[in-house]
Each structure stands twice: as C-alpha cells, then as structure tokens.
Amino acid sequence: MKSTVKAALAAAVSLCAVTAAQAETIKMAFIDPLSGAMASSGEPAYQSFILAAEHINANGGVNGDMIEVVGYDNKVSPKESLVQLQKAIDSGARYILQGNGSSVAAAIIDAVNKHNQRNPGEEVLFFNYAAVTPEFTNEACSFWHFRFDAHTDMKMNGITDWIAARDDIKKVYLIGQDYVHGEAVAHAAETQLAAKRPDIEIVGNELHPLAKVKDFTPYVQKIISSGADAVITGNWGQDMTLLVKASADAGQQIPYLTFYGGSNGAVAALGDGAVDTLYQVSELAANMEGVSPEQNALVEEYKARFPDYDYYYHRAFVALNMFDAAAEKAGSNDPIDVAYALEGLSIEDGYGTATMRAEDHQIQQPLYITTVAHDMTYPVDNTDLGWRLVEGGTISAEAAMEPSTCEMQRPE
Amino acid sequence: METLVFALLNGVIYGLLLFMLSSGLTLIFSMMGVLNFAHASFYMLGAYLAFTIMEGTSFWIALFLAPVLVGLVGMVVERYGLRRVHAQGHVAELLFTFGLAYLIDEVVKIFWGRTAVNYRVPELLDFPLFTLYGAQYPAYRIFILFVAAFMLVALWYLLKKTRAGLIIQAALTHPHMVGSLGHNVPLIFMSVFGVGCALAGLAGVIGGNYFVTDPAMAVQMGPIVFVVVVVGGLGSLEGAFVAAMLIGLLQTSAISINASLADIFGFLGLGPHTEVGEITIASMAPMLPFLLLVLILMIRPRGLMGEREV
Numbered sequence: 001m002k003s004t005v006k007a008a009l010a011a012a013v014s015l016c017a018v019t020a021a022q023a024e025t026i027k028m029a030f031i032d033p034l035s036g037a038m039a040s041s042g043e044p045a046y047q048s049f050i051l052a053a054e055h056i057n058a059n060g061g062v063n064g065d066m067i068e069v070v071g072y073d074n075k076v077s078p079k080e081s082l083v084q085l086q087k088a089i090d091s092g093a094r095y096i097l098q099g100n101g102s103s104v105a106a107a108i109i110d111a112v113n114k115h116n117q118r119n120p121g122e123e124v125l126f127f128n129y130a131a132v133t134p135e136f137t138n139e140a141c142s143f144w145h146f147r148f149d150a151h152t153d154m155k156m157n158g159i160t161d162w163i164a165a166r167d168d169i170k171k172v173y174l175i176g177q178d179y180v181h182g183e184a185v186a187h188a189a190e191t192q193l194a195a196k197r198p199d200i201e202i203v204g205n206e207l208h209p210l211a212k213v214k215d216f217t218p219y220v221q222k223i224i225s226s227g228a229d230a231v232i233t234g235n236w237g238q239d240m241t242l243l244v245k246a247s248a249d250a251g252q253q254i255p256y257l258t259f260y261g262g263s264n265g266a267v268a269a270l271g272d273g274a275v276d277t278l279y280q281v282s283e284l285a286a287n288m289e290g291v292s293p294e295q296n297a298l299v300e301e302y303k304a305r306f307p308d309y310d311y312y313y314h315r316a317f318v319a320l321n322m323f324d325a326a327a328e329k330a331g332s333n334d335p336i337d338v339a340y341a342l343e344g345l346s347i348e349d350g351y352g353t354a355t356m357r358a359e360d361h362q363i364q365q366p367l368y369i370t371t372v373a374h375d376m377t378y379p380v381d382n383t384d385l386g387w388r389l390v391e392g393g394t395i396s397a398e399a400a401m402e403p404s405t406c407e408m409q410r411p412e
Numbered sequence: 413m414e415t416l417v418f419a420l421l422n423g424v425i426y427g428l429l430l431f432m433l434s435s436g437l438t439l440i441f442s443m444m445g446v447l448n449f450a451h452a453s454f455y456m457l458g459a460y461l462a463f464t465i466m467e468g469t470s471f472w473i474a475l476f477l478a479p480v481l482v483g484l485v486g487m488v489v490e491r492y493g494l495r496r497v498h499a500q501g502h503v504a505e506l507l508f509t510f511g512l513a514y515l516i517d518e519v520v521k522i523f524w525g526r527t528a529v530n531y532r533v534p535e536l537l538d539f540p541l542f543t544l545y546g547a548q549y550p551a552y553r554i555f556i557l558f559v560a561a562f563m564l565v566a567l568w569y570l571l572k573k574t575r576a577g578l579i580i581q582a583a584l585t586h587p588h589m590v591g592s593l594g595h596n597v598p599l600i601f602m603s604v605f606g607v608g609c610a611l612a613g614l615a616g617v618i619g620g621n622y623f624v625t626d627p628a629m630a631v632q633m634g635p636i637v638f639v640v641v642v643v644g645g646l647g648s649l650e651g652a653f654v655a656a657m658l659i660g661l662l663q664t665s666a667i668s669i670n671a672s673l674a675d676i677f678g679f680l681g682l683g684p685h686t687e688v689g690e691i692t693i694a695s696m697a698p699m700l701p702f703l704l705l706v707l708i709l710m711i712r713p714r715g716l717m718g719e720r721e722v
Contacts, residue, residue: 008693025416033527034526035521035527035627036526036626036627036628037528037624037626037628039526039527039528040527040528043527062567178695204670206692206694207695208695209695209698214623214624214700215422215426215622215623215633217418218418218422218664218667218669220547221415221418221547221668222415222547222667222668222670223421224545224547225414225545238624240526247482249540249549249550250547250548250549251540251543251547252547265530293719352657375595
C-alpha cells in the first residue's frame, strides 16, 4: 500500500517536472521609472509590455514558453538601474527592457556587455524601446543591444524636412533636457537646419535640468521674447507636459515640434491650444487610414484595460512581436540564438513593415508626423482631441534611414 | 525690460509661496529648537488633501478645509509624538521628524499612488488675466499672490497686534516664565505647531496645482525651505520673508538671463568654448539657493536677521 502511494507521488512529481520543463517562463526585466516625476512615461510602457506579453502568451507563447514581464523601478538613475539590473539577472531574467533616458541606457549597455563577456552561456539581451541617442547604434553599438525606436537623427530628419517646407518659419528655438539626449537633439537640429534651411536663425538653445523643473514659465517667456516662430524639443515625461502647460498658460500659438508630444497629459494641458501647434514625430499614427482592424482593436483594448493612459508605446508591442518571431525562427529562446535571428528580421507591423537592420541593430520603419485635431477616432488624455497625420507626414522607412558607422563585434 | 517684469512677477509669487512654507518652519524652530524635517511633507499632504476634497466638492472648500486638516494632523503629531520624544532631547526630536517625513511620503504613495495626480486649477480662475508683452498671464498666479499676501498680513497681525501673539512670542523665548504666569504653555506649543503645519498645508493647496502634485514634491521642496530658514536666520520671520523673496527672485531671474560664465568672467581670460565658460547662468539656477546657503554660513552664520548662531 505504502509503495503504491510512493509510486503515485513520484509519478505526480515527475509529471509536474515534465510540464514545468515544457512551459518555462521567459523572464523579462522592465527597468524604468515606476515612481516619481517620470513615472508617467514608465508606467504606460510597462503596461504596454505586459499587454504585449499577454497577447503572445495567449497565442501559444514563444516556442511554447510563456513571457513574464517584471517591473524594476530605477527612478531614471543610471546608478539605481545597475543595482536593479543585477537584481533582475540574479532572478533569472535574460532579456532587459528599458527606454526612458539615454543616460540609463548607456549604463545598461555597458553593464550588459561586461556581464556577457564574463558569463559565457548566461548572456543577456537588451531591448531598448525608447533611448534614442544615435551613438548606441553607431560608434557605441553592441551585439547585445537592439533598438526598437528611431534614433534622434532619424526623427529630427522628419522635423527639419517639415520646417524646411514652411517658408513662414524664420526663427527656431531649441529647448531640451540637460543630459546626453537633450544635447543630441540640439546638435541634430542645428546641423540639419544649417544644411536644409541655412536662412533659419536659431534664436535659443536652452538645456534645463532633467525632471527637476516644476514651472516652465520663465523658459516660455524667454522663448516668447526671442521672437521664435517654432520650437523644437526632445523633452519627455513631465518635462514635456509642464513645458506645454506653461506655453498654454502664456497663450503661445507657435508650433512645438516634439519627439514626445504624446507624453501623457501634454495634450490635455494644452487643450484646444494643441490643435495644429503640437506636433509629434513617431512610429505611431493611431488615426491614420488603412490601419488593420486588429491594430485598432489593440488600441481599444489598451484604453479599456488602462483608462489612465492611451495607446502610445507601440514600439513595446513591436519589440515583443519581433522577439517572438525571432525566437520561433531560431527555434530557441536562448539570447544568442534570438539575437542572430533578429538580425535582418522583418515583421508586418500595425503601421508598416518593421525591419531590424543587421549591421547596427537599429529598427527601420516608417515614421509619421502627427498633430492634434478634434473629432478623432482615438482621442487621448480623455479629451476629444487626438493625433492626426499631417499632409505629407508619412516618412517611409527608406527616407527615415540613416547610415551607421557601427562595426559590430559578433560572438562566434 | 519685459524679461525683468516677468522675472519680478514670477519671482515674487514663488518667493511668497516659499515664505508661506518657511514661516511655519521658522516658528516651529524657535519653539522647539529643532528643525522639523517633516515640514515639507505637510506641504505635500496639503496638496493631496486639497486634490481629494476638490474631487468630491469644490476648490473653495478645499482651500479652507485642507489646511485645517493638515493643521489638525500637525497638532496630533505634536501632542502625542513630539511632546513625548521631547524628554529624550534634541537628537531624538530630530530623528522623530526625519522618520515622520518618510512615513508621510509612504502613506501618500499608498493612498494616492506613485505618479502625479491631476490636481487642476479651478475653472473659475483658469483664464488669462492680462496680456503683457505678447504673453498672457494666468489669473491663478495673481490669485496665489493675493492669498499669500493675505496670509502674510494675517500672520503679522496675529503675532504683533493681538494678545495671543504676545503670549506666543513670550512663550517662544521664555516658556517657563509664561508658564509661571498661569498660561498653558504646552497648549500654546501645540497650537503653534498646528498653525505652522496649516500654513505649509495652505502652501500645498495653492502650490500643488501651480506646480505638480506628486510624491516627490516634499523631497524637492524640503531643501529649498531649509535654505530659506537658515539664510533668513533661524527663528526670524522677517528674515525668512527676505530670504524667501531673495531666493524666489534669484532663481527665476537666473533662468531669464541669456549669458554664460564666459560672458561674465571673460575679462579673466575664460574662453567661450571652454568647459567652464560654456556653462550658462540659466543652467546654474537650481544651484543658486545652495550657493547662497554656503556663502551665508561662511560670512554671516546667524543668517540675515537671526539672533542666534546656527
């Protein structure tokens, strides 16, 4: 009798072991601000990754394995991020998701490079979904890093092309956050404007402290007194929202050309003042014609699940879908196999074809210049305003493409 | 000219907000002899309470109710917390307020979440009041100016012109004497602590939607308030007022200045394209209050108008 129980137990245990081996979890560590001033950027991204993972899991997972996204709060600090990165790796995460802050991304790339060199067989991949400093896919490129967002120079090309076609813009003001990203944006704007419209005068080039400014009124007053016809900014998170809030308070009516005008709350802060003054260049054009019903359903599902935010981090879905496709193509969930399979991979994405360029691990996809308009199918910030594609605002993947100086070192 | 006008306007409003915060802190300091580290947390509490009350009722009710609630919380803290810890000496009191600051931080995060709440300016005041040099000026800012000025006058009247103020002033410096004359000194201390916290709460109510209401607002405001109190002179209300104005004006006008260090120190041979020369005055704005703090402590350790050394 006793032996039968033992046998049954043993059988049960081994059965458990077998099922566990069949469906393992792929741990993905999401390291970004989940508290403080920039949490309004981190939180919706986290939710986007969770939703993307749920969709993949519901469709049978990645080679049968389930994705689990775990959040680690880094408070936008590179130092804190490295602590969280170590915690994540120790808990078994082999895939790192991060995007808010190029200063943080630089630290993670460096740490991941070192980790992979020291721990062969336990490699970690870094999926960067928003840190856009061009260096990461140029001179500082790494085999372990993949960027799922267009970088500064690519986005700036869209903005400067738009400005070049507008003869009424003679003076441009640059304002940005005082760290590597803000500097890169200002540099790109200066060089590209000088090439495309040498007659344009840059009347201000201001860098303010990152996530510290509570009242942008003095900055906006400076912009007004400079007589600028347009403002270019790479601000994100609270720095974006508060900047346009101060601009709206001052009744300013000039175009703001932004990377992240879609930051949560920016449109609401401007209200009607956002119409045809707030512009954004991104991979997302939610109200564009010809988007597949599946993609529109996803936008609706996101809003229903997370009513505080809007569908904004499309690139989170692109990143996980490409990961899924790469892993299935390789027939393995091991980071090195996935990395090789990702190189050159193309997927049909909701708003166009996305390709991971092999030479520098920089995604290539169409970009869209959008501005705020009334009566959109998918409004944002719980207003009736939404993002409308501007005329001629589609930048094809080929047009957005930038050359790279990357000399990729691949493991054998 | 227009830069100057705007810098003055914004600087005065920011300065008055700072004074509202630091007046309570400096009163409490004169009384306890210890800096209250949790003071900025009461500011945050005021903003969050106002946000919640405003959701249920209106901003005007929040404007009165939230500071009162914060004041009551302050009184409870003094009566059941600080008064007991007081027997253990200054270090224990300091540690108590330090712990309290973290406690309030965490409580706020649990109740209202880790991200900023959408605490808005009331619709009645959400319009441009006047246009100056092509820029509109929001009515709410002028409203802040009036509330702060009203509070300033009320506080001055209370302390200098009423019998209660006389007793408070006496109790601050000579508590034993006042006690011997038959006044309830512990009650006075509790009330002063409560009023100090209520003032911080009021600053939170009108500052929360002027700036941002998020769990980091206490940590960001705290150091500046200490600077105001130390620069003004510990325990001096007049000093706190002057220091608050000075810092408010200094910070806002620094942002408006379009000059770099090279423009100013160029005569010393500092080139415009060197690492140091490229630094603009505007980017130094967040640093200026602390620079002032260090300078004051070096040159005049008792602050602008303080009577005792730090």
